[in-house]
Amino acid sequence: MDGRTADSALITTYRGTRGPVTPVWFMRQAGRSLPEYRALRVGNQMLDACLDPELSSEITLQPVRRHGVDSAIFFSDIVIPLKLAGVDVDIVPGRGPVLGKPIRTAADVAALPHLPAGALSAVSAGVARTVEQLGKTPLIGFAGAPFTLAAYLVEGGPSKEHLSARTLMHADPETWHALLNWAADVTGAFLRAQVLAGASAAQLFDSWVGSLSLADYTSHVAAYSKRALDAVADLDVPKVHFGVGSGEVLPAMQAIGADVMGVDWRIPLAEANRRLGGTVPLQGNIDPAMLAAPWPVLEAHVLDVLESGQAAPAHVLNLGHGVPPDTDPDQLTRIVDLVHSR
């Protein structure tokens, strides 16, 4: 990492030093909740927008301009590396990523294409363009964790409890191993490309880890998440790891090599810090349901989260999951102003 963002509030906090203000950004801050995003997206398919460097960069910058958050996070989608590898996947509005054909057998997995050389050039170009315009504000690169990607691949689309994926894990551990290694490699390459192009931190999202028992996570998932995160281990950037419903597996997730843990809204930051033994900075965890509440209710909740975050070695304020699409953007701006005023 160059020195451009090393002294920023986000990066110093990720490194474990509390500064005068708590840095704040929001998962899914770029995208659906912003009218300027919806105006820009007219006529563009989601994955095409992610792969147009000019568009992805502009969308990434919009929330930084509007809210004054302490970080950008690159506008993309966790299935982008699958798409770039040649998997038949698309984002269906209102539903999510849908595959042409689910991946369920050893032969399906063996036929998964590798990322061609140069496949990530549009991602690199989008990141480079963004970083140029961000100045001293850091950009976070991100990628989906192998389990979450595998769940999409095996189910063929979004699913509630990821039954087919979790069946495959036990019914055919060899195929599972091959699939998760493949997913770790493509998503690791996606994350690495963003850091090499100028991202100052890297966040691995395991959206669906909450469907796993600790035993299943430890035996059948953790090693592949580590493999994905190891793709940026030689680069000098803080590594952030976040999962939804991760209360049971939080320490096991951290143990794969995360420098910072994101926490969802279900457990207080002080309790997350206790489970993690007070070892790492935390990021989170405003309940997204509070964003639609009247400001005094939301304000009290934000202050509670800040208070609970005092228990951790350091704290980056964020949501406990992504910004809901129908969020009033002014609520987000007010949160930033509140946090920065303290």
Next chain:
Amino acid sequence: MDGRTADSALITTYRGTRGPVTPVWFMRQAGRSLPEYRALRVGNQMLDACLDPELSSEITLQPVRRHGVDSAIFFSDIVIPLKLAGVDVDIVPGRGPVLGKPIRTAADVAALPHLPAGALSAVSAGVARTVEQLGKTPLIGFAGAPFTLAAYLVEGGPSKEHLSARTLMHADPETWHALLNWAADVTGAFLRAQVLAGASAAQLFDSWVGSLSLADYTSHVAAYSKRALDAVADLDVPKVHFGVGSGEVLPAMQAIGADVMGVDWRIPLAEANRRLGGTVPLQGNIDPAMLAAPWPVLEAHVLDVLESGQAAPAHVLNLGHGVPPDTDPDQLTRIVDLVHSR
């Protein structure tokens, strides 16, 4: 409760006494996974089938005949009491319960209709007919917990993280209070009608409790679940409580007055027992994802669950969530045979 089922394996185990064999039944054992159910349902809407005493009784009995499980559970749906109260709700195949109009304001809640006298007669008749044919095999009555019902009512249908419901909880606590009291009363009446008509136990399902923090559960949900369960407190039946993703709230759920706790697949029974202080019999918790695995894998998992259940005061074998629709029924029969042979 009359003496008909008092000595059954299920009821003695629910009362805390381990017998020579572990009793077994499966959540959602009646219904979609059985070809004889699909044959019977042709031409009938879901909620109509629930309200036809002959059909609901026959569907309830099918898995008892086929699998030899130790209990029946009445075939119905958690939205049946809403429907009977006059709420515009229907089950949309592949989606779930959908409301004509979501309930979101104080006026919406005030306009919710009360259950008319005699509204539950089709439920009572279905239960009575079932109990007659069950002999010494107990029937479990069931109902949805107020939070889960409120989530359907506020969202207008199934939702992932129940954001609108959880927003209402904080944004307008008075309306929330009125809504949850209404839900507790209709669902409590539904549960009571089943017990009065002959059910030997009562299970309250909180399918969506896993989206709540412990603080939200304790402050905004527990009292209403208690109110629902209290509807059968004066009747001499064991009260079972189950929630999906309930690891954080398990002791708080038990504290509303549950005699037995159902446990989902995410935490081992021994760990659930530890969290509950070893105070109550447990029910669970085969991972539904294992039902599609080859028999040796499933068998090893069932034996693990039985082993882990030894930690609890008593144990009823069940799944950690409902039977998935595409389950091979023979896998369920094999589990029953395995458990009964030990």
